[in-house]
Amino acid sequence: MADATLRAAEALYAFGLARREVASPNYDWKSSFHRIKRLRNEAALVLHHDAITGTSRTTVVRDYLQRLTQGSNEVQQVSTDMLQLLLKANLQNHEAAVPFAFTAALYSLDVVQLKADFPQVYPIVVQNPLAWERHDVISVSIALLTDKQSSSIKGLQVVDQNGTPVRAQIFATMSADNVHTPNPTTNVRLYVEVRIPAMGVATYYLKRASKKDRLEKNNLVEHVVTELVEVERASGRVTSKGAAGKLRGTSAQGGGDDIVYRRQSEWFSAPSQASTDVHKSSNNNNDEGASQIILETARLSVQFQKHSGSIQSIYKKDGTTKMTSKVSQAWMRYTSSRSGAYLFRPHGTATQSRGESDRVTIALIRGKLVQQVRYYASHAQQVTTVYNIKGPMGDVVHAEPSSTADMNEEVVLRFNTDIASGGTFYTDNGAELMKRQHDSSKPIPVRNLNVCCLLACLFLCCSPNSFLFVVFCFFAFYFFLLFFFEYRPIFTQ
Amino acid sequence: MNAGMALKDTRKQASGGTKQVMVLNDHPMACASLLSDGAGSSMEFMIARSLRQDDGRGLAQGVHDSSRGNCFVACCSFLLLLLLLFVVPFVLPNEENFNISNAWKRANADITETLQSFRG
Numbered sequence: 001m002a003d004a005t006l007r008a009a010e011a012l013y014a015f016g017l018a019r020r021e022v023a024s025p026n027y028d029w030k031s032s033f034h035r036i037k038r039l040r041n042e043a044a045l046v047l048h049h050d051a052i053t054g055t056s057r058t059t060v061v062r063d064y065l066q067r068l069t070q071g072s073n074e075v076q077q078v079s080t081d082m083l084q085l086l087l088k089a090n091l092q093n094h095e096a097a098v099p100f101a102f103t104a105a106l107y108s109l110d111v112v113q114l115k116a117d118f119p120q121v122y123p124i125v126v127q128n129p130l131a132w133e134r135h136d137v138i139s140v141s142i143a144l145l146t147d148k149q150s151s152s153i154k155g156l157q158v159v160d161q162n163g164t165p166v167r168a169q170i171f172a173t174m175s176a177d178n179v180h181t182p183n184p185t186t187n188v189r190l191y192v193e194v195r196i197p198a199m200g201v202a203t204y205y206l207k208r209a210s211k212k213d214r215l216e217k218n219n220l221v222e223h224v225v226t227e228l229v230e231v232e233r234a235s236g237r238v239t240s241k242g243a244a245g246k247l248r249g250t251s252a253q254g255g256g257d258d259i260v261y262r263r264q265s266e267w268f269s270a271p272s273q274a275s276t277d278v279h280k281s282s283n284n285n286n287d288e289g290a291s292q293i294i295l296e297t298a299r300l301s302v303q304f305q306k307h308s309g310s311i312q313s314i315y316k317k318d319g320t321t322k323m324t325s326k327v328s329q330a331w332m333r334y335t336s337s338r339s340g341a342y343l344f345r346p347h348g349t350a351t352q353s354r355g356e357s358d359r360v361t362i363a364l365i366r367g368k369l370v371q372q373v374r375y376y377a378s379h380a381q382q383v384t385t386v387y388n389i390k391g392p393m394g395d396v397v398h399a400e401p402s403s404t405a406d407m408n409e410e411v412v413l414r415f416n417t418d419i420a421s422g423g424t425f426y427t428d429n430g431a432e433l434m435k436r437q438h439d440s441s442k443p444i445p446v447r448n449l450n451v452c453c454l455l456a457c458l459f460l461c462c463s464p465n466s467f468l469f470v471v472f473c474f475f476a477f478y479f480f481l482l483f484f485f486e487y488r489p490i491f492t493q
Numbered sequence: 494m495n496a497g498m499a500l501k502d503t504r505k506q507a508s509g510g511t512k513q514v515m516v517l518n519d520h521p522m523a524c525a526s527l528l529s530d531g532a533g534s535s536m537e538f539m540i541a542r543s544l545r546q547d548d549g550r551g552l553a554q555g556v557h558d559s560s561r562g563n564c565f566v567a568c569c570s571f572l573l574l575l576l577l578l579f580v581v582p583f584v585l586p587n588e589e590n591f592n593i594s595n596a597w598k599r600a601n602a603d604i605t606e607t608l609q610s611f612r613g
Contacts, residue, residue, distance in 0.1 A: 004606045004607050004609075005609070007606060008606075008609045054556070054558060055550075055551070055552050056552075057552065057553070057554055058554065079609065079611070080611060083611060124610060124611070125610065125611040126608050126609070126610045126611075127608065127609040127610070127611070128608055128609075129606050129609065130602055130603070130606050134603065134608065136603065136608060138608060138610055140610070194608070196608065323512060325512060325514055326533065327514060332537070336544065337545075337546065338546070338548070339542075339544050339548065340544055340546060340547050340548020340549070340550065340552065340555065340556065341544075341547075341548060341550070341552040341554075341555075341556045342548050342550040342551075342552070343548040343550065344523070349527075350537070392603065393603060396517075401540060402540065403540045403541050404541055404543075405540075405541035405542055405543035406543060407543055407544075407545055408543065408544055408545050408546075409541075409542075409543055410539060410541070410542045410543075410544070411539070411540045411541040411542075412537045412538060412539050412540060413537065413538050413540050414535050414536070414537040414538075415514075415516065415535060415536045415537070416528070416533060416535045417500055417514050417533050417534060417535065417536065418532065418533040419500040419501070419502045419512060419513070419514055419533060419534055420502055420503050420504055420529075420530075420531055420532065420533060420534065421500045421501060421502065421503065421526065421529055421534040422503045422529065422534075423526065423529040423534070424501070424503075425498060425499065425500055425526040425534075425536065426498065426499040426500075426501065427497070427498050427499075427524060428497035428498065428499070428517075433499070436526075438525075438526050438527065438529060
């Protein structure tokens with residue numbers, strides 16, 4: 001994250017500097033450069049092996065985190081300054097006096113507050129630091145700060161810099177902490193399809209649609225009601241009661257216009273027969289068809305497990321080859337009283353005994369641009385999203401799993417696939433792809449475990465030094481080194 | 494920085510390609526492929542660790558690393574990719590070819606270099 005911010009700021013700084021005569025001769029270029037340099041130093045600092053593998057002490061990690069956060073914030077300010085200078089220089093008549101603020105990167109949680117006096121247009125500037133055009137979906141969280149009808153989330157429109165409406169979708173999201181409460185949500189989330197030229201910047205404007213468009217329901221932001229079901233997994237009994245709800249804080253009046261979520265007393269309506277059949281044929285569990293959720297875009301279709309928000313299989317229907325693959329997810333855990341930061345010594349194999357509670361809540365959003373399943377079990381959550389766009393991001397299933405571990409527990413997410421790999425797998429450390437072989441000959445209790453670390457620490461496993469490590473571990477009755485990454489450390493106090 | 498893991502089918506598809514499943518994640522974590530037989534194989538990723546004791550290798554404290562909470566990267570995100578591949582051959586250290594599609598490369602870069610957005 002810090003690296004991406006840094007690179008983006010460096011690119012903008014270079015552009016700004018190249019045009020400094022036009023843009024702003026008075027700008028303090030030197031101090032901006034120092035801010036960039038500082039983040040460079042901080043980013044370099046966390047390349048230390050202890051920072052990468054998560055083998056540093058709590059205070060040290062806090063220090064790393066603080067340095068990166070501070071450095072990033074300062075550099076974001078540089079990006080913002082540069083964008084303003086550049087936009088102002090390019091568009092003389094543009095209202096470039098509007099102060100910009102950095103809203104963090106893609107998938108950000110930043111909240112845009114739409115007040116009743118919400119301006120005519122609300123610009124969102126998106127920068128692409130990569131050297132090719134990107135076709136993606138960005139999202140912005142929107143809070144309605146008033147109960148006036150004028151701030152309704154209906155009748156909104158997103159246009160690009162030429163004034164052409166772009167595809168967009170808005171829906172209510174909730175989090176694990178509040179999904180069970182009567183009023184689970186205060187925010188809605190806006191998703192906008194964007195196309196940004198290589199190394200370029202694009203501006204999108206959120207505005208109220210014209211009266212004509214509103215009446216004809218043309219080119220509007222698609223408003224999708226989030227459907228919520230609470231279900232007992234074992235019996236399949238739906239325990240939630242049917243009720244519709246609005247955003248917290250909005251007035252009770254105003255009819256059913258602004259309903260953003262609906263609790264259902266029945267299971268979700270069945271998906272189209274065709275897509276169910278596709279998944280059925282590949283899964284050998286024909287009895288489950290109707291009770292499952294299917295997300296579908298023009299290129300992908302994702303089927304979920306019975307009464308669960310975990311993925312079961314993915315069907316790729318675009319391109320020259322159509323194929324289905326089983327990618328069945330399972331939350332599992334290892335218990336251990338001997339593992340530590342460096343060593344992975346679980347008591348036997350992973351068990352499924354904890355992870356998903358029996359009573360779970362599933363939220364389903366089926367829109368034309370974004371389709372999403374939000375899954376809340378007691379110890380695990382997952383948000384799975386597919387984007388109905390062209391380009392590589394439309395070819396992937398985006399999953400955000402998260403879980404917490406109890407004391408002396410290590411939680412893993414396992415994907416059981418129908419790929420006969422013969423025990424070979426490939427890991428990518430960001431620099432190269434490594435071929436690895438599951439080694440079933442290791443004389444380890446219960447089951448052989450070959451765990452690989454994924455990232456920069458990989459060289460330890462591959463260099464001659466690793467031999468020492470492995471031998472050492474072997475003698476000590478450990479299996480393998482396990483490194484864990486701890487940039488994003490959350491420490492239980 | 495991001496990382497990924499891939500499985501490749503040893504069987505050829507009817508169309509002549511080979512089936513692959515790839516998981517890309519926007520930050521690295523331990524992974525393994527423990528179960529493998531003629532019908533399929535598994536991939537697993539470590540999401541959270543909480544260990545009370547030190548393992549005597551120098552850290553001198555336990556580990557509490559969970560993907561939930563307010564943090565720099567709030568939670569790990571996987572991108573599951575399903576591709577029948579043909580596109581770019583990728584040479585592995587043992588000189589065996591492993592194909593990575595352009596889509597994979599793009600998606601990989603996209604999650605590394607996120608779009609930067611600003612609001613007015």
